[in-house]
Amino acid sequence: xxxxxxxxxxxxxxxxxxxxxxxxxxxxxxxxxxxxxxxxxxxxxxxxxxxxxxxxxxxxxxxxxxxxxxxxxxxxxxxxxxxxxxxxxxxxxxxxxxxxxxxxxxxxxxxxxxxxxxxxxxxxxxxxxxxxxxxxxxxxxxxxxxxxxxxxxxxxxxxxxxxxxxxxxxxxxxxxxxxxxxxxxxxxxxxxxxxxxxxxxxxxxxxxxxxxxxxxxxxxxxxxxxxxxxxxxxxxxxxxxxxxxxxxxxxxxxxxxxxxxxxxxxxxxxxxxxxxxxxxxxxxxxxxxxxxxxxxxxxxxxxxxxxxxxxxxxxxxxxxxxxxxxxxxxxxxxxxxxxxxxxxxxxxxxxxxxxxxxxxxxxxx
Numbered sequence: 001x002x003x004x005x006x007x008x009x010x011x012x013x014x015x016x017x018x019x020x021x022x023x024x025x026x027x028x029x030x031x032x033x034x035x036x037x038x039x040x041x042x043x044x045x046x047x048x049x050x051x052x053x054x055x056x057x058x059x060x061x062x063x064x065x066x067x068x069x070x071x072x073x074x075x076x077x078x079x080x081x082x083x084x085x086x087x088x089x090x091x092x093x094x095x096x097x098x099x100x101x102x103x104x105x106x107x108x109x110x111x112x113x114x115x116x117x118x119x120x121x122x123x124x125x126x127x128x129x130x131x132x133x134x135x136x137x138x139x140x141x142x143x144x145x146x147x148x149x150x151x152x153x154x155x156x157x158x159x160x161x162x163x164x165x166x167x168x169x170x171x172x173x174x175x176x177x178x179x180x181x182x183x184x185x186x187x188x189x190x191x192x193x194x195x196x197x198x199x200x201x202x203x204x205x206x207x208x209x210x211x212x213x214x215x216x217x218x219x220x221x222x223x224x225x226x227x228x229x230x231x232x233x234x235x236x237x238x239x240x241x242x243x244x245x246x247x248x249x250x251x252x253x254x255x256x257x258x259x260x261x262x263x264x265x266x267x268x269x270x271x272x273x274x275x276x277x278x279x280x281x282x283x284x285x286x287x288x289x290x291x292x293x294x295x296x297x298x299x300x301x302x303x304x305x306x307x308x309x310x311x312x313x314x315x316x317x318x319x320x321x322x323x324x325x326x327x328x329x330x331x332x333x334x335x336x337x338x339x340x341x342x343x344x345x346x347x348x349x350x351x352x353x354x355x356x357x358x359x360x361x362x363x364x365x
Contacts, residue, residue, distance in 0.1 A: 001112055001301050002330040003043055004073040004080065010065035011087075012038035013357040024349035026332045027341070028359075036334035036354045040116070040306045043332065046072040046083045047114040047304070048142065049095065049105045058089040074112045076301070081111060106148040113142050113295050113303035117288045119313045124287065125272055125280040129261035136262065139291060140201055143298050147197050154190040157183060158253055166251045180244060187256065188237035194257045195229050195236075202227040202262060208297075209290040216282055216321050221266045223283055230259035285318055289325050307333040311340045 007018045013035045028036045041060075044052050051060060061068045068087040073080055086094035095102050102108060124131055140147045161183040168176060206225050213223035231239050239255050240247075247254055264271040264283050271279050295303040305326065311319050312335065323346045341348055351362040 001074060001076045001304065003112070003304055003332075004075050006039065006042055006046070006073075007071040008042050008069070010062040010068040011042055011070060012060060012062060014038065015062065015357070017357070017359055019352065019359050021330065021332065022350035023330050025326060025347070026330075026350040026352070027338065027348050028332065028334045028352050028354050029337060029362075030354040031336060034354045035357045035359075037118075037308050039354070039359070040308050040332060040334060042070055043072065043304070043306060044114050044116050046070055046085055047108075047112045048138065049085075049093070049108050050138070052116045052118065057087045057093055061087055061089060076112075083108070083111065106145060106152065109141050109145060109148055110143075110299075113299055113301075114306060115288065115291050115295065115303045116306045116308070117310050118308040119310060121288060122281050122284045122310075122313055124284050125264055125275070129259070132262050133258075133260055135287075136198055136201060139295075140197060143295065144197065147194070150190045150193045150197070154187065154194055154257070157187045157190065158256070158258060161187060161253055162251065165248050165253070168248050169251050184237055184240040187253075188240060191236050191256050192234065195232070195260070198257065198260065199227050199229070204297075205287075205290055205294055208293045209286050212289050212293070213283065213286040216286055216318070221279070221282075223271075223286055224265045225287075226263045226265060228261040228263055230257065230261075231255045281314070282318065285314070285322065289322070292325065292329065302329045305329050305331040307331060309334050309336070311335060 002023045003021050005018065005020045008014050009016050011017075017039075019039065028039060030036055041051055041053065044050075045060075066089055070083075070085040070087075072083045072085075074083065075081070082096075082098050084094075084096040084099070088094075095105065095108055097108070097111060121135075124135060137151060141151065161180070164176070164180065164183065202225050209223055209225060213221060236256065240253075243254050264275075264287075266275065266279065269275065271283050275283070292303060292305060307322075310322070311333070314322065319340060323341075338348070338351070353360050353362045
């Protein structure tokens, strides 16, 4: 699969922009704050309905405009698929596939698989657990529609349960308290399925990341990812029941997959806690390269890879490992210049220069 073209109107700093992509490596270069990352964001948004920046729709719409439009053409097995997205300041976004509006966002997942890699991802090892959960959830939502159903229902129930806990903390009522059984039964059902699927995802990732990481470190390190569920799935209802009084006191659900984490080990060393900065960055690079391979194995196709100014954050050796992994994968890369590609003798298929919200095709230099 690959993205053939992207058209945006009133998106970020773009009033009207249309760009075509090569099936190989596409470079967007220019000074900082010109709009390079905004193009990657638009591709990711069309593929997942979410911004990698966790931005709200109204923040994405161009200043002074009430709405924004995006149109992306995707090719899968040489069959074109059109994704249209309409962002509005005070309403839910509208999405259509091949001109037919979809009722649920989950219908968009799987139309195209996108892997996004930014400098912030290099900190996924050392940052908080919410970022690692987000990584797992975003990938699983692209690969597994049942997971989308489970995580969306779990999150909705979690919000409703937390609101009930706040109400009970303010005004205790026996009838209101008894409704917790309903919420806990459903929450435990969806939560248990999420835990099982996340566990399988980490197992699958481990089979791939081991070899990739050994290659990057020249056999010096053996990386293993460990899933750390907040609670095991078959005990979730019992634990929710056991923690009810505490949850009411603190007005929040204290256990469940919304508090899960993953850790990274080199042998017995917890890289998250004791690894050097170099080890953490290498582990993050291995994680992203493994994500690409995992998607390939699941969908029997290649994902679209978006690299946002990552090369400038890597040394020459890590740059080489990343660039060598890009064969047969459509890649869109942002950077401030082309020196890193020249020095690594890397072939570029398509080059665009981005200046103040305008995109111009450049000669392959």
